[in-house]
Amino acid sequence: MVRFLIVRTLTGLVVLWLISMSVFALFYVVPSNVARTLGGRQATPETIAAINERLGLDEPLWKQYASFVGDALQGDLGYDYYHQVPVTTIIAQAVPVTLSLAVGAAVIWLVLGITNGVISATHPRSLADRSLTAFALFFYSMPSFLLGLVLLYFLYFKLTQAGYAWFPPGGYAPLSEGVGPWVNHLLLPWATLALVSAAAYTRLTRGSMLDVLSEDYIRTARSKGISERRVTYRHALRSALTPIVTQFGIDLGQLVGGVLVTETVFSLPGLGQTAIIAITQQDLPVIIGIVLFASTAVVVANILVDLAYAVLDPRVRIS
Amino acid sequence: MSDPIMSAPTMSDIATTGHVPRTIEGRGPWRLAWLRLKKDKVAIWSLVVIGLLVLVAIFAPFFAWLTGHPPNVQYRETGLTPDGLPVGPSSTFWFGTDDLGRDVLVRVAYGARVSLGVGVLATMLTVVVGVVVGLAAGFFGGLVDMVLARLIDVVLSIPFLLVAVALVSITGPSLLVTIVVIGFFSWASMARIVRGQVLSVKEREYVEAARSLGAGDLRIMFIDVLPNVMAPIIVYTTLLVPVVIVAQATLSFLGLGVEAPTADWGGMISTAQRYYRTAWWFIAFPGSALLITTLAFNLFGDGVRDALDPRVDRLIGR
Numbered sequence: 001m002v003r004f005l006i007v008r009t010l011t012g013l014v015v016l017w018l019i020s021m022s023v024f025a026l027f028y029v030v031p032s033n034v035a036r037t038l039g040g041r042q043a044t045p046e047t048i049a050a051i052n053e054r055l056g057l058d059e060p061l062w063k064q065y066a067s068f069v070g071d072a073l074q075g076d077l078g079y080d081y082y083h084q085v086p087v088t089t090i091i092a093q094a095v096p097v098t099l100s101l102a103v104g105a106a107v108i109w110l111v112l113g114i115t116n117g118v119i120s121a122t123h124p125r126s127l128a129d130r131s132l133t134a135f136a137l138f139f140y141s142m143p144s145f146l147l148g149l150v151l152l153y154f155l156y157f158k159l160t161q162a163g164y165a166w167f168p169p170g171g172y173a174p175l176s177e178g179v180g181p182w183v184n185h186l187l188l189p190w191a192t193l194a195l196v197s198a199a200a201y202t203r204l205t206r207g208s209m210l211d212v213l214s215e216d217y218i219r220t221a222r223s224k225g226i227s228e229r230r231v232t233y234r235h236a237l238r239s240a241l242t243p244i245v246t247q248f249g250i251d252l253g254q255l256v257g258g259v260l261v262t263e264t265v266f267s268l269p270g271l272g273q274t275a276i277i278a279i280t281q282q283d284l285p286v287i288i289g290i291v292l293f294a295s296t297a298v299v300v301a302n303i304l305v306d307l308a309y310a311v312l313d314p315r316v317r318i319s
Numbered sequence: 320m321s322d323p324i325m326s327a328p329t330m331s332d333i334a335t336t337g338h339v340p341r342t343i344e345g346r347g348p349w350r351l352a353w354l355r356l357k358k359d360k361v362a363i364w365s366l367v368v369i370g371l372l373v374l375v376a377i378f379a380p381f382f383a384w385l386t387g388h389p390p391n392v393q394y395r396e397t398g399l400t401p402d403g404l405p406v407g408p409s410s411t412f413w414f415g416t417d418d419l420g421r422d423v424l425v426r427v428a429y430g431a432r433v434s435l436g437v438g439v440l441a442t443m444l445t446v447v448v449g450v451v452v453g454l455a456a457g458f459f460g461g462l463v464d465m466v467l468a469r470l471i472d473v474v475l476s477i478p479f480l481l482v483a484v485a486l487v488s489i490t491g492p493s494l495l496v497t498i499v500v501i502g503f504f505s506w507a508s509m510a511r512i513v514r515g516q517v518l519s520v521k522e523r524e525y526v527e528a529a530r531s532l533g534a535g536d537l538r539i540m541f542i543d544v545l546p547n548v549m550a551p552i553i554v555y556t557t558l559l560v561p562v563v564i565v566a567q568a569t570l571s572f573l574g575l576g577v578e579a580p581t582a583d584w585g586g587m588i589s590t591a592q593r594y595y596r597t598a599w600w601f602i603a604f605p606g607s608a609l610l611i612t613t614l615a616f617n618l619f620g621d622g623v624r625d626a627l628d629p630r631v632d633r634l635i636g637r
Contacts, residue, residue: 141610
């Protein structure tokens with residue numbers, strides 16, 4: 001187990017190193033006009049050269065990378081080009097927003113997806129199964145930005161027009177202002193992110209449960225007189241969860257993308273929106289910082305998912 | 320003599336009964352899959368919808384001719400209210416107009432070209448790269464497999480949309496860049512699936528037989544192994560098309576899709592979000608077009624999967 005963890009951590013570090021190199025190379029190889037943007041229209045060539053020197057953009061690429069890695073290992077990701085704010089500060093401000101969005105949505109979609117999948121699988125061909133399957137397929141095909149706008153239109157705009165101002169049009173309220181406003185601002189973003197993903201999990205759970213429920217050991221459990229409820233949740237669901245955990249690991253990478261879109265639609269000042277703004281401004285330290293931070297999160301989360309395997313499936317523990 | 324299964328018809332049979340008794344013909348797995356797919360009404364109807372969408376894309380100029388509104392002409396007099404806002408659906412503009420007074424119907428039709436074109440091309444790129452890498456990794460094993468498997472892991476742990484958006488912002492939006500970026504980040508899951516399948520197929524007797532007949536690696540890979548891992552590749556490919564279409568629309572929505580003034584659904588919805596309070600049609604029509612497209616491809620993909628992998632337990636619920 002310890003060996004497994006060490007190997008996974010080392011692979012994760014190699015992955016991060018490769019990502020950092022490719023991202024760095026990509027963004028720095030392309031001629032950047034940051035100095036021109038910062039210097040303004042009237043900037044003389046001298047001013048631009050001075051700006052380039054201040055930002056370290058006149059150094060050879062490998063030197064820039066070396067000093068970047070050196071600083072990054074000490075927890076310093078550089079400063080943004082425009083306001084000289086440390087990138088770590090920018091990330092630290094955005095993380096609570098993104099975390100609130102992502103964790104809340106993940107909990108909702110896992111609970112919703114797995115429950116619906118189990119209901120579908122234990123009552124195959126019933127009305128509930130058919131409607132849940134259709135429902136899942138609908139949201140599975142729905143692009144998240146479209147769902148976000150549809151929710152905004154009906155649940156914010158139409159409701160407010162009708163005199164029920166239940167939901168805000170967007171923005172974020174930190175937890176320090178109270179749980180109520182926090183939840184209120186996040187409900188629609190959560191729904192946007194969760195409904196699209198829950199659909200995939202409903203389909204996955206249904207298929208996986210149907211596979212498991214036809215196994216011999218389930219028949220054995222039933223013939224021992226164990227209640228159907230216990231058979232479903234203790235015996236079947238536990239092994240049916242393995243493919244779901246795999247999928248969850250893969251989806252964490254995609255979650256970053258979902259967060260990007262959802263934050264843009266609901267103007268939530270999280271990592272996604274910060275990244276989009278940095279990208280439009282060509283603010284390289286911020287872009288690289290966020291890409292690396294997000295990749296690290298995905299790599300770490302994947303290691304945690306592998307650990308979850310071992311808990312769910314004793315066979316993994318032995319090998 | 321009367322049992323047609325037991326014996327082939329003889330001349331005397333035909334002479335006495337006057338017709339040829341039914342013989343049992345062999346059906347290959349592909350033919351069986353097609354027969355199953357044909358019975359799946361939902362899949363066939365989604366195929367019809369996909370066909371219609373392709374027709375709309377090909378004959379997009381027909382809509383411009385029908386309405387008399389070319390896709391990029393701005394009707395500032397008739398297509399905008401005195402306040403400069405889009406006008407709603409009417410007999411002149413069936414789907415209303417956009418923020419610049421252009422005909423939404425015509426632009427939705429032209430947008431089908433972008434969505435389907437990118438959908439097909441980026442999927443093809445993904446499949447070719449994924450299949451070749453997966454085949455090589457699974458077939459050669461050893462060091463090749465180790466390097467390629469790590470590479471797959473690296474690509475899978477890159478936050479796709481974030482890096483894609485950043486990349487496109489450097490190169491500037493263009494269809495080619497969109498296709499390459501989507502292909503570059505999508506091949507890894509395909510490669511992983513193919514690799515797994517190849518690992519189990521390459522130990523089969525017929526591969527050994529081919530090798531003992533003197534077949535080379537390339538021949539075995541593409542003639543003996545590839546056809547036997549085709550079913551999962553086809554299933555995954557059909558289900559990949561809607562994912563790619565959504566990816567393109569999302570890039571476009573974030574402002575990094577196609578160059579203006581080319582019409583595309585994601586870009587239209589992106590502009591429309593600023594007008595969602597006043598011009599519902601501006602979101603509703605491109606949005607529905609996008610949703611119908613992805614739904615049709617997903618339903619068809621499900622049908623293809625059931626047809627190629629007809630396990631009873633999966634069919635129980637249908």
